[in-house]
Amino acid sequence: MSAAPPVARPLARARRGRVLRRILLLGVVLVLATWLGALASVVAAANRDAAQPATAIIVLGAAQYDGRPSPVLRARLDHAVALWRRGLAPRLIVTGGRRAGDRTSEAATSRRYAVQHGVPDSVILLESEGRTTVESMRAAAALLAEVERTAASRDGSTPVVARSAILVSDPFHMLRLRMLARRYGIVAYTSPTRTSPISARRSTAWGYMLRESLKIPVVWLTETQADEGQDR
Numbered sequence: 001m002s003a004a005p006p007v008a009r010p011l012a013r014a015r016r017g018r019v020l021r022r023i024l025l026l027g028v029v030l031v032l033a034t035w036l037g038a039l040a041s042v043v044a045a046a047n048r049d050a051a052q053p054a055t056a057i058i059v060l061g062a063a064q065y066d067g068r069p070s071p072v073l074r075a076r077l078d079h080a081v082a083l084w085r086r087g088l089a090p091r092l093i094v095t096g097g098r099r100a101g102d103r104t105s106e107a108a109t110s111r112r113y114a115v116q117h118g119v120p121d122s123v124i125l126l127e128s129e130g131r132t133t134v135e136s137m138r139a140a141a142a143l144l145a146e147v148e149r150t151a152a153s154r155d156g157s158t159p160v161v162a163r164s165a166i167l168v169s170d171p172f173h174m175l176r177l178r179m180l181a182r183r184y185g186i187v188a189y190t191s192p193t194r195t196s197p198i199s200a201r202r203s204t205a206w207g208y209m210l211r212e213s214l215k216i217p218v219v220w221l222t223e224t225q226a227d228e229g230q231d232r
Helices: 008-046 071-085 108-116 134-157 173-185 202-221
Strands: 056-059 091-095 124-127 164-168 186-191
Touching: 008 173, 008 202, 056 071, 056 134, 071 091, 071 108, 071 164, 071 173, 091 108, 091 134, 108 124, 124 134, 134 173, 173 186, 173 202
Parallel strands: 056 091, 056 164, 091 124, 164 186
Antiparallel strands: none
């Protein structure tokens, strides 16, 4: 077989170059479309309050300062207490472990604050080991299942919807929480707080939502894995 003419070789290389550029362009377009879709979903979830009767209210932890909730955590707790007072759920599950140097957990701080604001200690459950959203949601799902088993064995009562929970956190957090809830078998009704310092400034809120939009594809791609390692 004769070798390709000298003129044909540059033409072949040029064709391969065009194909490669088109593939790279398509890849960039797909990545951009995925990110824009994730961002739109984060924003949509942030603006939706789906609170309705459930087995429990799950409050995602945030920073605390030696037993005092940070403004972000306080906003989440105020919203959760308001939902409890409306009678939307009989139980409150507070989450969050200790960070380096902490003498108490986020969950313990949250319980103390909720009790001070009228929630009986007997209806509050603690998830005090989780240091990431994933860890807290996984442990909260186990607590939720135990609540329902205990209620069923004690008086035969059944929940409004099995393994259901109202998830309380900042608006940017809602979509990822709902995805993780599905992973751990929770029927989730998201209810974002509107009084957090994160929401007070539009630039700050958008910064959190942009960062969150980068995490969503990772959560989606690892839907069947036990832990994708995202932090709160």
